[in-house]
Amino acid sequence: MNRDGLFKRVSVNAIALWLVLFVLAPSVLVLASSLLTRGDAQLVRAPLTFENYRRIVDPLYLDIFLSSFYLAALSTLICLMVGYPFAYLLARTSPRYRRNLLLMVVIPFWTSSLVRTYAMIIILKTKGLLNSLLLWAGVIHEPLTILYTDAAVFVGLVYSLLPFMVLPIYASVEKLDSRLMEAARDLGASRAATFVRVVIPLTMPGIIAGSMLVFLPALGMFYIPDLLGGAKTLLIGNLIKNQFLSARDWPFGSAASVVLTLVMAVMLLVYYKSVRATRRQEPA
């Protein structure tokens, strides 16, 4: 056996082992515990039951699921509205500025998202930077209450997740052949019509990828609604966290996790199907 073959086998097996140990095994454990019963002395105990899943369908929890989806969907929409124009300009600007702008998109990743969320509190709180600035500028006369409202949660989610929207869209706009836009104009399409009929359809893979990358984490990012929203509205991420850490109901927390994972899996499936469909349309 030559060295390349050996290297390939070792690295493939190492990755497989990693995935089994840290992805497959925990998932199986979560799935198993979701089918067990809560114990007082132990974390989980027999008997096997579907009770945990039945509880999720309870209107109370269904509501949590729905409001989580609403929050994630709205955050995704805001990210798209803000991120698309930015990504578009980024891809169409001269390479000199582009590098610096891209760097500015990426720099926040160098700091932990949790730390940045605490920083948001300093900006958004009643006597925080934002209010001080607005008061000083004379835009408002008494401080706005932003922190611990839904608005703060949206600001936090959009701030944290915007790069995940910008980068895939940037990549797809950069690939876009500008001659296609010229061709559309040449054939009688105004700027707006060109955008709707040519630019949007051809950057759809980026839009879908970005939306996925924002929507899925937005469902699970429990610390942002906790810290910025004052833990007032219970979201799916918080629910799961609470079941494990506060309520000590591991089986129910596991069941909620499994449901969330399944929902995400379905959405990823839809995403891959749509990407495959659009890829077939690209020139060979």
Next chain:
Amino acid sequence: MLLPMSDTIIELRSVSKSFGSLMALKNVELRVERGKFVTLLGPSGCGKTTLLRLLAGFDTPTSGEIFINGRSMASLPPEKRPVNTVFQSYALFPHMTVFDNVAFGPKLKGLGRKEMERQALEALEMVNLVDLAGRRPNQLSGGQQQRVAIARAVVNKPLVLLLDEPLNALDYKLRKAMQIELKQLQRKLGITFIFVTHDQEEALSMSNQVVVMNHGCIEQVGEPREIYESPRNLFVARFVGEINVLDAEVLSSNGGGVLEVALEGRKMKLHKTSNGHKANGWKAFGPGDRVHVLVRPEDLRVYRREDIEPEDASDFFPATVEEAIYKGATVDLIVSLASGGRLSASQFFNEDDDQLEFYRGEQVFLDWVQGWEVVLPHES
């Protein structure tokens, strides 16, 4: 500003375009007649594509004005201009079928569904692509994509069709076939075609009018034959085909009809011929002027020693064969003159000499049909 209706479809008035410090077009003046097949010919970077983009409206001139059909194009965006473009790489919309690509223009005009479909099908029929209407561009061959691009442009019935090196990506045979097809299409539609190419053969064989460009300027405008036979300067002469350039000095001029020159150590009389173009500038030559005498390879006649009478030898230029290249229809010779100058000569096979066999190092004698040469002022 409106000009009176005339046969002029396009008029450029001292149009310049610069990109930063680079002047892509310098004070270009051009008039194009309605219904003509006009080729913009020049090396890459000569400004021909820039000119096309100005006509299409993708770029705006730095100065000067463009009129199409008597109407100023200043401040008119591409979508409002009566022109359509066939792009070099076709620029077909990859997310649409062939049919939707062609129907793109009619759809935007807000035509009824039926009328829109009728026009698109008609255009597809014209390029024989109705069968492939449901395919996507990436499922088509290069030649088919080319046809879609043409159909997509002409379906809008433009006054002028702009074609930006549309045949570049095709292989030789397909290219030849498309040249003929385009020519026929142009005749059938009666639309003015502005065709950009750097291929002189394509330009000469397809157009009614050739515009030779270099360094952002128009060097010469004329019919293909005029451009080829009576180039106005060395650049045009060399660009539209291979040509031999000989240096000569004017000995005497009779004021228009005949020039006597010293050429390769021989005194020679050059006669002005009935071909009017060639006489341009002849009058200006006087004794002592340096001139270029240009002869196309196919106009040079090559004789063996035994083909000529020994006493006539002084009427020919003696030369030595350096290379003989068999080309199928012709034999191309590279010969060197006594002065060291190298010439190329194409000899056609015909019934008189079906044995065009020349050997390297063989002594030959050259001349050409009187009056087929081009005389230009010396360019340093």
